[in-house]
Amino acid sequence: MTDEVAEDVGQDESTEDEAEASLPAAPISPPRGLDDDFEINLNFDADEVTESPAEPMDFDAEVEIDKAMAELHADLESKFGDWFVVHTYAGMENRVKQNIEQRVTSLNMEDYIYETIVPTETVVEMKNGNKKEVTRVFLPGYVLVRMDLTDESWGCIRHTPAVTGFVGNANDPTPLMLDEVESMLRPGIVAKVAASAQGKGKRPVKKIEVQDYQIGDSIMVIEGPFAGVPGTITEINPNTQRLIATVEFMGRDTPVDLTFPQIEKS
Structure with missing residues (x-):
């Protein structure tokens, strides 16, 4: 009789141990003083434990810029016309761009003059002890124009107010090489990549x-x-x-x- 009771007791203790082992683990509560949004990544296969919410992700800015420049290269190659540099009065670059576009429309030159760009860059300026991010002209006094060069298109550009002439041979200007155009437009691409990264909660590694x-x-x-x-x-x-x-x-x-x-x- 005593042996039977002992056997029953052993079976009951074993059953309780198995029941406790099968119970789900109690949820992990965040330490005192942390926000309710605090989370712990319990992926023990990872090299280290991370906390959430996390800091903005770092990314390789040069890789992203290279991708954007490759897209720019493909876009430039697909377009008609050649690129020329037009010299303007300093500070009149954007006005010249507007004037050219207006003259192209009024003189019906859309089939010869396709695009006008003022190369820009985004920089951080210090003024009165404050940092301010500004977009400014990258090459003061210069405007890029994509066009087919004819006597008529040359005259349309040359006689635009605030234009002092084409860079190079004034009467027979030489078009830019594609890599020269890309170099002038690169600062603007860098600014777009930086703005896109910030919009996605990322930050460039500096x-x-x-x-x-x-x-x-x-x-x-x-x-x-x-x-x-x-x-x-x-x-x-x-x-x-x-x-x-x-x-x-x-x-x-x-x-x-x-x-x-x-x-x-x-």
Whole structure:
């Protein structure tokens, strides 16, 4: 009789242990002081545990820019006409663009003059101790025009108010190479990629480097559309890690906004 009772008791304890083992684990409560949105990723196969909500994801800006530039290249190749550079009075670039577009319509030149672009870039400026992101003309005094060059189309552009002429041979200008057009449009593409990343909750990975440069230093541009061109530093902004250098472009001294990694002392 005693043996039977002991056997029954052992069976009951075993059954209780199995029942407890089969119960689902109690939910994990967030530690005190954390928001209700706090979550823990219980993927133990992962290398590390992550918390949510997470910081905006980093992404490789250069990869995204390369993709956008490849799309630009394909788009430019698919279009009719050649690209020419028109010289304007400084500060009149957008007005010239409007004037050209109006003249194209009024003179019925749509079959010869297709597109007018003012190359721009987005930069961070410091004013009165405040940072402000602004979009500005990338090449002051220049406008890009895609067109078929004829006497009539040449006259339409040349006699547009605030246009001083075509860059190069004034009467028989030479069209730009495709890579030259891409270099002029690249800063605008970079700005679009950055804006798209911010809209998706991402942020570009930036490597900050501090270099010892002074205003008046002679430098050589080593990266970007002006690579291989010498210049002179005229402004330095250590807060944004950028500087302004004067370089020679198409026979004119042109101010160019650069980052420290894009230059070296010459």
